[in-house]
Amino acid sequence: MKNENVYDVAIAGAGLSGLSAAILLAKKGYKVALFEKETFPFHKVCGEYISLESRELLLSLGLKSDTWNLPLVNELSLSSPDGTLLKQPLPLGGFGISRFLIDSELVKIASANNVAVYEDTRVQEIVFENDGFRVVTTNGDFRSRVCCSAAGKRSNLDVKMKRKFILQKPNVLNNFIAVKYHAKLDHPRNNIALHNFSNGYCGIAPVEDDKTCICYLTTAANLRNSGNDIAGMEERILKKNPFLREAFGNATMLYERPLVISQVSFNTKEQVNDHVLMLGDAAGLIAPLCGNGMSMALFSGKISAGVIEKFLSDGISREEMERVYADEWSRMFGRRLRAGRIIQSLFGKDWVTNLTVRSLRKFPGVVRWIIRQTHG
Secondary structure, three states: OOHHHEEEEEEEOOOHHHHHHHHHHHHOOOOEEEEOOOOOOOOOOOOOEEEHHHHHHHHHHOOOOHHHOOOEEEEEEEEOOOOOEEEEEEEEEEEEOOHHHHHHHHHHHHHHOOOEEEOOOOEEEEEEEOOEEEEEEEOEEEEEEEEEEOOOOOOHHHHHHOOHHHHOOOOOOOOEEEEEEEEEOOOOOOEEEEEEEOOEEEEEEEOOOOOEEEEEEEEHHHHHOOOOOHHHHHHHOHHHOHHHHHHHHHOEEOOOOOEEEEEEOOOOOOOEEOOEEEOHHHOOOOOHHHOOHHHHHHHHHHHHHHHHHHHHOOOOOHHHHHHHHHHHHHHHHHHHHHHHHHHHHOOOOHHHHHHHHHHHHHOHHHHHHHHHHOOO
């Protein structure tokens, strides 16, 4: 094995969690390899809203976004399938930014801090052997003392590892699809909207350059029952909500076609698998309607970097590193995920969603309490 192929830490996946962990570890002087199957910059299916709890972390990573004219979001709109609308201020608030922009900027910061970024490189297998890892990629084999998987919601590595959530049969928590557009749309720049429809919901959030992100989650059954035609499903199901009918009718889509991912799972995931630390969505996926997935990914990178540093400096054993990471992850995110599953159960069946939104309009304090359950 060539010396240049040996690292302290190898990370599969250069999303927000992988990038934050890589940057923080590299700033401490560790040799880090970061593998990404795509080539930057590129788009990802994501709601593209970050709560302000992540602001200090992003600054510590070196992200300077003051000149980007990012929209600051301080208002929430929530509608039911029958068109009942709730609107109220967002406690804490956040900002909109596309994954195209933030990921590409963070990878520049990673490279500037001597992270070895291998683009267009798919990790095919991770093998734990001789108290270290052999990382098999389409760009050759690598070795590392620590290995993390930040490969997203569902990846070839999950299948290779035979993770529990992969082996589960389709159920109400794991058979979703997600669809995303960027659009020109006359949508308030301080507002994030969540519009519900039968067996799904659609988020509308402003991002940079006066663009708007339109991203929705629904069941695979909705698409199948629409003849696997996305446009037909939008016409037949989404546009029954009058706010979605108006938004789609007035939007000028900026993609030739939408981005789509399938087999999205909200089933419980383990944070460590065969000594590999799982980061971001690979460790656990919060319901997108909670609006906090991007922040959770960033903070999972920070948690992992902290425990990895303790291990590499010979402060703790590998077993203790893995235990502390799983405990810290659960302490910070466990309640959020449980709350997300409960909240998601209130949005799906039309009558339940209609009743929930009508009830929440009368009790705005309850909405603020619900938001606090899913944010730090």
